[in-house]
Amino acid sequence: MQRERKNYYFVLSGNEHCNDGKIYKIRQVCTYMMEEANDSSTSVGTGTSEDPQSSTYRSCWVCFGTDDDEHMKWVKPCRCKGTTMWVHHACLMRWIDEKQKGHSFTKVKCPQCNTEYVVVFPPFGKLTSFIQTIDHIVFKASPIAATGVLLGSIYWSAVTYGAITVMQVLGHKEGLDMMERADPLFLLVGLPMIPVGLVLGKMIQWDDYLLRLWKKHSSKLVYLKKLIFGTRPSQEGTSTILPPSPVEMRQTREIKFTRVLCGALIFPTVATIFGKLLFHSVESNFQRSALGGASFVILKGFLNIYLKYQVQSRMGQREIKDYVEPVPQLETAT
Structure with a gap:
């Protein structure tokens, strides 16, 4: 261990270097920074070029190269001091390219001091x-x-x-x-x-409104209720229907956009078909289609009301049975 700045140096044979327990094949000397240098421990112009405390000592924080690398351009792109102050221009450009991922106008900042790198592009020609x-x-x-x-x-x-x-x-x-x-x-x-x-x-669910209105006044029309909806044998004496739960109400009001779109776009064709089948004696095409569409809407609405009423009646008459201990089966002798 050397100097007050508490930097550790490991000199290994060949070009393999150890930094924090990892092996790097880069250069002969690898610096592992333990603490940031104090302001009083650095002074400009002291030491030789081989002394890490000297301001003229340069080490690339990307490839850990030193001044021994000839023909390499050095830059100081941010406010960092110490061993992260200098970096090879080519190494930093490769690092920026990895961060930008093909988007050359993306802003990149220093991972240490958070300073935005100033990247200047050469001017283009007019064309x-x-x-x-x-x-x-x-x-x-x-x-x-x-x-x-x-x-x-x-x-x-x-x-x-x-x-x-x-x-x-x-x-x-x-x-x-x-x-x-x-x-x-x-x-x-x-x-x-x-x-x-x-x-x-x-999207207008008028059948739900009619169903709520029917459930509100159906107690006054007992015979009509039995005639239209019928009465199951299990419902005798217990014909009370529980009000629908919030989950059932939410499912009832749920509107499927695809179903609404398909039903709306196919409605004129269905109205024309119903008009030709039920009101073929009407001469006007418009009146025949209008009557066919009204008949289809009324019939479909009645069937929807009938189905929803039966489903809600069935939901209101659910029962939870007592738990019955299963009887163990005796193994038969072979």
Whole structure:
């Protein structure tokens, strides 16, 4: 151990060096710093170039090389003092490249004193600067352009869907005549509102409201309740339904976006089919589709109410059984 600064030096044979129990194949002398030097222990211009206390002594904190390395450029890139003050320019550039990971404009700081390294790039020529500027503008504008393309695709898809729906509900010829006579601005605004209105209408859970209303007043309509929903043998004498738990209420109010979207977009086709099957005597295509859509909504709502009522009735009539000790089975003699 040498000097008051408590630096340990290990001189090994060959180019293998020990630093804190690790083997490094770098140079002949490896310094292991135990404590930071006191301000009073360093003075400029004292000692020779081989003395680590001297301000002229240089040791690279990346590769632990010394002044014995010829043709190596040295830099002092931060506020560090002592053995971490000097570093090879090439070693530091490789270390910065590893930290930046290909992003040359990422700021890198000293791991010891937290000083930001000042990295200066050589100037480009006019052509290179122009190309780099264009590339930077394209890089910044790409997210905005992609968002615009996505929104434009959604908008024109909605316009196309609206036009197809009009021709499907009114009839192909009648729908085309109506859109040809209409104002183009009205079509550009009105046609995309058709799928939006269908989705918003699909999100209204009116069957849940009717179910709560039915459960509130069903005690006054006992016979109608038995006629519609029926009564199980196990429900006789215990027809009281417990109120749904918060978990059940949350599951009831949960809206699946994919289901809502698919149901809303397919609704005009279903309405047209129901209208042709149930109201084929109606001459107007619009009235036939409207009646078919209303019939489908009422039928689907009634089935949903019936299913939810039966599920909640079953949940309210659950029972927890007593634990029964399992009977051990006797092994039969072979």
